[in-house]
Amino acid sequence: MNDWNDLRLVLAVHRASSLTSAAARLNVDHSTAFRRLKALETRLGMRLFERLSGGIYQATEAGLRMACAAERMEDEALALDRALTGHDHRLSGRLRVTSSETLAYSRLTRHLAAFRQAHPGVVVELATDNRVLNLSRREADVALRPVRPREADLWGRRLAQVAWGFYAAPAYLAEQGGPVPSLDALASHRLIGWEYGTMSIQAAEWLARMAPQDAFVYRSNSLVNQLVAARSGIGLALLPCYLGDSDHGVVRALPQPVSDLEGELWIVAHTDLKGTARVRAFFDVVGDGLSRERELFEGRGGASPPQSWTQSMQY
Incomplete structure (x- = not known):
């Protein structure tokens, strides 16, 4: 051999x-x-x-x-x-980053642009993958994860809590007579959900428990696609607040985020890469940039449904 x-x-x-x-x-x-x-x-x-x-x-x-x-x-x-x-002190070379599709679509790219402007010698390769990639096997150098890392050989920090809420197109809410009064009223609405068998996502499991199956009229394993479906008036979608509040095509259907659902956003890398200049620079530029948007991630940046709904209907 x-x-x-x-x-x-x-x-x-x-x-x-x-x-x-x-x-x-x-x-x-x-x-x-x-x-x-x-x-x-x-x-x-x-x-x-x-x-x-x-x-x-x-x-x-x-x-x-x-x-x-x-x-x-x-x-x-x-x-x-x-x-x-880990001993590479050059601010140049390849940096492979992994992120969920939702974060990449909504918030991440503008911070990547700021990173590229600050460090033009670093080539960023973004893998949008909802799986947890193995950092020990160099499937990625830096990961932005929606869960606290459990591996002992990783280091990083929590950037924000992540709140979830229900969103819909203003026209859909007008058709229904206004915002949703409470979670108890979900059964009377058309719901957008995940594909059958998506039981590894906390929000998917919670929604499956809370709403009857016959209330779901559309399913997708992509939160971005669920957002587009809600924007098109198909029904209510349960989305991370940073995704729903930053999209002008939907408004909150309920005034407050769902109290039972609260995730986290972490930036992590392998401990062996602590000394890598481009990794530390990414933590400083992108990690700090995302952290400054904490209010949006935590659902404190969106208008209440009656106000946002009536304002949207004026256009």
Whole structure:
């Protein structure tokens, strides 16, 4: 085993349980990955994977041992990479940032523009992903997360609490006779919700408990799309206040944010990258910029429904 690429291939196939997905992750075509894996098994004189129906690859005992060894080698290589990057004092190079689609759409981009103006030598790569990416594996250098980090090897700070509220188009509220009087009245409204099975989001779980299923007339796994649906008059959408209050096409349907829903916004990075100049600069410019918008994130920047609704109807 003198070729690291062979070990990477075995590890990728084991993680994906698919040769096609592994090839895509390694940026090689399927036929190349197939030939390399077949040649490796021939050279070793043993099967590393059982080929099951549906294109599933299941590691044999030998394949699993090789994948575990490859993962340990990968961990060491990543630790070395982080250690070297952590001593990089240049305000230049690549900085990979991950954020939710909602934050990127609503607030983040203007702060990225300020960061680019302050540090034009840094190339920002933004991954809009609602998953929690693995910072230890350098899937991102900096993460803006809606939850408190639990990993012991991360450092960062909380930028704000995140409030949620119900929003609708002014025309929809006019059709219904005005703002929603209370949460108890939700069942009588047309609701916009998440796709079935979206149970890892606190707001989705809360809304599913609070409203009858037949009240939902539209579903989407994208909060940005839910905002657009509310703006179009489809119904009420439960949105983060920083998203709803900053959009001129919708107004609050209820005067106050939902007291049962309060999230957080964190900026985090791996502890090994504390000394990286571009990471610290990002914390200073973007982190501080988002923190200054705390009132908006915490739902203290929006007008009450009667006022915002009547003002919007004047236009």
